Amino acid sequence: xxxxxxxxxxxxxxxxxxxxxxxxxxxxxxxxxxxxxxxxxxxxxxxxxxxxxxxxxxxxxxxxxxxxxxxxxxxxxxxxxxxxxxxxxxxxxxxxxxxxxxxxxxxxxxxxxxxxxxxxxxxxxxxxxxxxxxxxxxxxxxxxxxxxxxxxxxxxxxxxxxxxxxxxxxxxxxxxxxxxxxxxxxxxxxxxxxxxxxxxxxxxxxxxxxxxxxxxxxxxxxxxxxxxxxxxxxxxxxxxxxxxxxxxxxxxxxxxxxxxxxxxxxxxxxxxxxxxxxxxxxxxxxxxxxxxxxxxxxxxxxxxxxxxxxxxxxxxxxxxxxxxxxxxxxxxxxxxxxxxxxxxxxxxxxxxxxxxxxxxxxxxxxxxxxxxxxxxxxxxxxxxxxxxxxxxxxxxxxxxxxxxxxxxxxxxxxxxxxxxxxxxxxxxxxxxxxxxxxxxxxxxxxxxxxxxxxxxxxxxxxxxxxxxxxxxxxxxxxxxxxxxxxxxxxxxxxxxxxxxxxxxxxxxxxxxxxxxxxxxxxxxxxxxxxxxxxxxxxxxxxxxxxxxxxxxxxxxxxxxxxxxxxxxxxxxxxxxxxxxxxxxxxxxxxxxxxxxxxxxxxxxxxxxxxxxxxxxxxxxxxxxxxxxxxxxxxxxxxxxxxxxxxxxxxxxxxxxxxxxxxxxxxxxxxxxxxxxxxxxxxxxxxxxxxxxxxxxxxxxxxxxxxxxxxxxxxxxxxxxxxxxxxxxxxxxxxxxxxxxxxxxxxxxxxxxxxxxxxxxxxxxxxxxxxxxxxxxxxxxxxxxxxxxxxxxxxxxxxxxxxx
Amino acid sequence: xxxxxxxxxxxxxxxxxxxxxxxxxxxxxxxxxxxxxxxxxxxxxxxxxxxxxxxxxxxxxxxxxxxxxxxxxxxxxxxxxxxxxxxxxxxxxxxxxxxxxxxxxxxxxxxxxxxxxxxxxxxxxxxxxxxxxxxxxxxxxxxxxxx
Numbered sequence: 016x017x018x019x020x021x022x023x024x025x026x027x028x029x030x031x032x033x034x035x036x037x038x039x040x041x042x043x044x045x046x047x048x049x050x051x052x053x054x055x056x057x058x059x060x061x062x063x064x065x066x067x068x069x070x071x072x073x074x075x076x077x078x079x080x081x082x083x084x085x086x087x088x089x090x091x092x093x094x095x096x097x098x099x100x101x102x103x104x105x106x107x108x109x110x111x112x113x114x115x116x117x118x119x120x121x122x123x124x125x126x127x128x129x130x131x132x133x134x135x136x137x138x139x140x141x142x143x144x145x146x147x148x149x150x151x152x153x154x155x156x157x158x159x160x161x162x163x164x165x166x167x168x169x170x171x172x173x174x175x176x177x178x179x180x181x182x183x184x185x186x187x188x189x190x191x192x193x194x195x196x197x198x199x200x201x202x203x204x205x206x207x208x209x210x211x212x213x214x215x216x217x218x219x220x221x222x223x224x225x226x227x228x229x230x231x232x233x234x235x236x237x238x239x240x241x242x243x244x245x246x247x248x249x250x251x252x253x254x255x256x257x258x259x260x261x262x263x264x265x266x267x268x269x270x271x272x273x274x275x276x277x278x279x280x281x282x283x284x285x286x287x288x289x290x291x292x293x294x295x296x297x298x299x300x301x302x303x304x305x306x307x308x309x310x311x312x313x314x315x316x317x318x319x320x321x322x323x324x325x326x327x328x329x330x331x332x333x334x335x336x337x338x339x340x341x342x343x344x345x346x347x348x349x350x351x352x353x354x355x356x357x358x359x360x361x362x363x364x365x366x367x368x369x370x371x372x373x374x375x376x377x378x379x380x381x382x383x384x385x386x387x388x389x390x391x392x393x394x395x396x397x398x399x400x401x402x403x404x405x406x407x408x409x410x411x412x413x414x415x416x417x418x419x420x421x422x423x424x425x426x427x428x429x430x431x432x433x434x435x436x437x438x439x440x441x442x443x444x445x446x447x448x449x450x451x452x453x454x455x456x457x458x459x460x461x462x463x464x465x466x467x468x469x470x471x472x473x474x475x476x477x478x479x480x481x482x483x484x485x486x487x488x489x490x491x492x493x494x495x496x497x498x499x500x501x502x503x504x505x506x507x508x509x510x511x512x513x514x515x516x517x518x519x520x521x522x523x524x525x526x527x528x529x530x531x532x533x534x535x536x537x538x539x540x541x542x543x544x545x546x547x548x549x550x551x552x553x554x555x556x557x558x559x560x561x562x563x564x565x566x567x568x569x570x571x572x573x574x575x576x577x578x579x580x581x582x583x584x585x586x587x588x589x590x591x592x593x594x595x596x597x598x599x600x601x602x603x604x605x606x607x608x609x610x611x612x613x614x615x616x617x618x619x620x621x622x623x624x625x626x627x628x629x630x631x632x633x634x635x636x637x638x639x640x641x642x643x644x645x646x647x648x649x650x651x652x653x654x655x656x657x658x659x660x661x662x663x664x665x666x667x668x669x670x671x672x673x674x675x676x677x678x679x680x681x682x683x684x685x686x687x688x689x690x691x692x693x694x695x696x697x698x699x700x701x702x703x704x705x706x707x708x709x710x711x712x713x714x715x716x717x718x719x720x721x722x723x724x725x726x727x728x729x730x731x732x733x734x735x736x737x738x739x740x741x742x743x744x745x746x747x748x749x750x751x752x753x754x755x756x757x758x759x760x761x762x763x764x765x766x767x768x769x770x771x772x773x774x775x776x777x778x779x780x781x782x783x784x785x786x787x788x789x790x791x792x793x794x795x796x797x798x799x800x801x802x803x804x805x806x807x808x809x810x811x812x813x814x815x816x817x818x
Numbered sequence: 819x820x821x822x823x824x825x826x827x828x829x830x831x832x833x834x835x836x837x838x839x840x841x842x843x844x845x846x847x848x849x850x851x852x853x854x855x856x857x858x859x860x861x862x863x864x865x866x867x868x869x870x871x872x873x874x875x876x877x878x879x880x881x882x883x884x885x886x887x888x889x890x891x892x893x894x895x896x897x898x899x900x901x902x903x904x905x906x907x908x909x910x911x912x913x914x915x916x917x918x919x920x921x922x923x924x925x926x927x928x929x930x931x932x933x934x935x936x937x938x939x940x941x942x943x944x945x946x947x948x949x950x951x952x953x954x955x956x957x958x959x960x961x962x963x964x965x
Contacts, residue, residue, distance in 0.1 A: 604918040
């Protein structure tokens with residue numbers, strides 16, 4: 016395209032040159048023709064070797080014809096080979112040029128013609144002088160000749176010297192006038208002929224006069240007279256006279272003709288001049304109008320162009336991008352205000368003329384250089400690069416460098432359009448980062464993740480867990496269908512499920528799906544399938560997430576079996592509990608009724624028949640009643656103990672020191688002086704059921720008092736301490752102690768280490784203590800030595816235990 | 819027989835003959851000499867009160883006090899109490915539970931059903947005598963009923 020353009024440019028230049036030469040030659044030839052300038056024509060014709068020609072002939076020469084053709088064709092040649100871009104001459108200019116050429120030709124022709132007729136007129140004036148000169152010369156010739164004859168005659172008569180001198184002077188005059196006439200008539204053949212005829216006549220007369228004088232000298236007067244008379248007979252003087260008059264009249268006629276011609280020429284000159292002037296005036300008016308119109312059009316076009324330029328400028332300035340103009344060498348020449356803002360340049364002169372390429376660093380500089388090179392060679396260069404602003408704000412740019420072509424079609428400057436894509440780049444980075452994160456997440460998930468194409472149901476993505484399960488690499492899996500991996504029946508099931516999910520467009524949960532796999536055998540999966548829609552919500556992919564629940568399933572089955580066993584056990588326990596409850600109920604109600612009867616009727620015997628019994632009989636009744644009461648106590652304790660297991664534990668914070676003091680106060684009440692010495696140390700507060708723990712302290716305290724009651728100085732110490740998780744409480748007495756061999760029996764129900772006649776009791780107190788402490792999540796233990804006291808300790812957890 | 823029940827001040831519902839005898843003795847000792855009728859279980863108690871069955875021909879008003887054992891054959895004390903307290907004819911009759919059971923569950927339920935008093939029979943007969951005598955005195959003699 017560009018080569019064609021160049022060719023066209025050369026063509027246009029050649030045409031322009033040809034036109035100029037044609038016009039020049041044409042004008043010269045026209046000038047030559049119009050003004051009849053022989054020398055110039057000769058030079059030109061000499062150059063082109065067309066041979067000399069007669070200027071005054073008035074013929075159109077071949078050159079002239081060629082010149083006219085050239086002039087006429089010049090505008091056409093100027094137009095030839097033009098295109099829109101490379102305009103040599105516009106149509107109006109061609110018209111104006113043509114007009115000028117025509118006007119110039121007209122002026123040349125008119126001027127030349129005027130010049131020529133003027134020259135002719137000047138010639139005709141010269142001819143008048145010429146004619147008068149001829150006439151004067153003719154008259155002088157005749158006069159001198161006639162005078163010379165008179166002088167000859169006088170000399171002959173008087174033979175004096177003056178007349179002879181007179182004769183001699185007049186003869187010279189005659190000779191001079193003949194020479195004059197010959198010169199004056201040299202250009203006129205008719206007069207030349209007449210002069211040729213006149214000269215012999217004059218010569219003859221002069222010869223006659225010379226003969227007279229000779230005769231006079233040699234032979235005297237008479238001879239002279241005879242010769243003179245002889246000469247008079249010939250009468251040649253009259254002939255001369257007639258001839259000179261004839262020649263004068265010819266000159267007169269010539270003059271008249273020439274004057275007529277000059278006047279005619281002058282008139283036609285005036286007409287030509289007037290015509291030329293009118294035509295030229297008309298042409299110039301037309302030209303002026305044309306030029307004026309053209310100028311106005313240009314002015315309008317220019318202001319439109321200015322407005323358009325301003326408009327374009329405002330468009331350029333309103334671009335949100337950074338627009339810069341570079342010289343071909345890559346130096347920054349201009350930048351839009353928005354560009355300066357983006358680059359944080361406050362004063363453009365600070366960066367004017369910097370090498371734009373060097374603004375970039377590293378690989379970006381290479382890219383920038385390549386883009387500039389591309390633009391310089393006429394195409395667009397584009398790249399993305401990082402470049403901090405002048406103030407150091409890091410920014411990413413999308414840059415296009417493009418050439419700005421000059422009138423010659425060559426890149427003249429470079430335009431850079433740089434778009435700030437920092438945000439885009441940042442989001443891209445974030446997106447990439449997020450994608451990488453997601454990829455890594457999906458890849459490393461312990462569950463199997465696979466994505467299928469919603470239309471073909473082929474795998475498009477799988478993660479490592481799925482590869483491992485299938486025992487195939489993803490290269491073997493991607494693009495495959497279910498049928499390629501599973502047996503036909505399973506594959507059909509999988510495909511049907513997939514289609515169902517895609518059609519329903521929602522998540523489907525398959526809690527259990529059993530599938531046979533190539534190298535791991537039959538496995539059970541918990542699978543979830545969900546469609547992934549495209550932007551319009553149309554299913555594009557199918558996401559399947561599977562967890563191998565084979566092991567869990569087995570475990571679940573085991574747990575299930577265990578659970579049902581437990582349930583059976585629990586049911587058994589419940590029924591046992593129920594039985595126990597009804598048992599204790601029976602105990603409380605049914606066992607006591609006969610006891611009451613025993614006691615009641617024993618008393619009735621005592622009351623109603625006591626008088627008839629002896630002391631032994633009354634003692635028996637008393638034993639009956641004591642045992643009845645003891646059995647009642649046993650039953651009550653047993654009921655209390657069994658009730659403990661069923662009472663709810665209400666946890667609260669307890670000030671144990673307070674509680675113990677309360678218990679001690681009640682316990683020693685009534686002992687009076689015999690009361691043991693009881694020391695209470697620092698006891699940590701506890702969390703638990705106040706009523707139940709009170710029972711613990713009551714039982715332990717009453718035990719301590721009871722079993723130390725036989726000591727010389729009964730002494731009881733209560734102490735407490737804390738560790739990280741427990742509160743520990745101990746109660747020490749200096750009583751009878753116990754054998755550590757029976758320590759296991761201490762906390763059993765109805766277990767006693769002493770006989771009832773030694774120490775009263777039912778053997779339930781410590782069992783109750785054990786049960787309460789255990790229900791609180793604590794432990795209870797004892798240490799003792801026979802006859803050396805005992806220590807009972809228990810712990811309570813620091814965290815509330817609802818038992 | 820019928821006449822015997824006509825002016826029953828106290829209805830004793832007690833399956834145990836020994837207990838019944840001791841209760842009667844205790845009441846007598848406590849100077850409660852009101853006329854007393856004893857039935858053996860809940861069914862008889864309800865028949866007496868609602869004049870059904872064996873007691874359909876009974877004349878005379880409702881007792882001033884019902885002493886009710888808890889655990890009895892056929893129909894227990896709790897069921898009898900429920901029937902008595904939901905019926906407008908009988909709900910104003912004072913009912914005192916007199917039982918061996920000190921079970922919290924029984925006490926709570928009895929009070930929910932509207933029992934007027936709950937007494938546990940002590941094993942010790944002296945104490946038993948005192949308790950029964952006092953209750954009988956209070957409810958059958960001192961207490962005033964509407965109408």
